[in-house]
Amino acid sequence: MSVKLNTRQVGDVTVIDVAGRITLGEGSSALRDALRDLVTRGHKKILLNLGEVSYIDSSGIGELVSGFTTVTNSGGQLKLLNLTKRVKDLLQITKLYTVFDVHEDEAAAIRSFE
Amino acid sequence: MRDKQRHVPEAVERLLDSTLESVDSAEELAVRMAQRAGFGEDDLIKIGMAVRESMVNAVVHGNRYSANRKVRFSVSNGADRFTIRIADQGEGFDLENLPDPLAPENLLRTSGRGIFLIRSFMDECEIRRLESGGTEVTLVKYAVSK
Numbered sequence: 720m721s722v723k724l725n726t727r728q729v730g731d732v733t734v735i736d737v738a739g740r741i742t743l744g745e746g747s748s749a750l751r752d753a754l755r756d757l758v759t760r761g762h763k764k765i766l767l768n769l770g771e772v773s774y775i776d777s778s779g780i781g782e783l784v785s786g787f788t789t790v791t792n793s794g795g796q797l798k799l800l801n802l803t804k805r806v807k808d809l810l811q812i813t814k815l816y817t818v819f820d821v822h823e824d825e826a827a828a829i830r831s832f833e
Numbered sequence: 834m835r836d837k838q839r840h841v842p843e844a845v846e847r848l849l850d851s852t853l854e855s856v857d858s859a860e861e862l863a864v865r866m867a868q869r870a871g872f873g874e875d876d877l878i879k880i881g882m883a884v885r886e887s888m889v890n891a892v893v894h895g896n897r898y899s900a901n902r903k904v905r906f907s908v909s910n911g912a913d914r915f916t917i918r919i920a921d922q923g924e925g926f927d928l929e930n931l932p933d934p935l936a937p938e939n940l941l942r943t944s945g946r947g948i949f950l951i952r953s954f955m956d957e958c959e960i961r962r963l964e965s966g967g968t969e970v971t972l973v974k975y976a977v978s979k
Contacts, residue, residue, distance in 0.1 A: 743889055776885055777944070778944075781944050784943050787941075812953055813946055813949070818940060
């Protein structure tokens with residue numbers, strides 16, 4: 720299974736539920752396209768729910784960073800929700816865990832957007 | 834770490850096309866063999882990711898998806914070590930000048946973490962330029978932790 724993305728709106732926060740593998744090719748490009756599309760359409764508060772992400776490689780990590788930069792540069796905020804242990808470990812060893820605002824509870828994550 | 838008592842020697846070698854499908858098949862093959870060799874879930878994930886990152890380097894950065902260039906992929910399950918070799922036919926790269934992905938100024942780079950992850954996940958990682966051209970990566974996971 721590659722990646723599946725489902726976008727939903729909770730108040731003024733756009734939540735993207737991501738499931739599957741974020742790897743070089745279809746997985747990482749789908750995420751990149753989705754984030755760029757949201758930014759282009761003026762969405763400023765984006766929450767990436769990675770709870771169902773089974774696998775992410777260095778290309779996928781690069782897409783998370785790219786998305787973070789794209790959203791931030793447009794004046795928005797990109798936050799992460801429900802990291803699996805595997806994704807959390809990867810973000811920790813690459814020292815990116817502290818770069819992202821990471822949440823474990825969706826309601827709290829939604830409230831954290833200013 | 835795996836249980837050495839269960840060791841059954843096994844070795845395979847494949848000549849793969851420079852495609853993303855080859856990346857997937859190499860990862861699957863290495864993980865299946867590592868599973869048969871008795872490695873646990875954590876090690877299987879690390880071995881799979883190290884193979885994936887190495888294959889991506891070979892296919893994308895080494896051979897540049899060329900239909901004329903192949904990737905030589907081999908896995909051997911020895912008594913004390915599980916060894917994977919991945920060799921491309923590309924132009925090679927300067928290992929000395931790879932940016933440190935953990936340096937503060939590089940944290941927000943969108944690439945450059947592959948070799949760092951490979952080294953983090955495996956017990957040994959040797960990268961060398963082949964005399965015939967291309968780059969060979971040798972990845973090793975110990976059967977018993979040192």
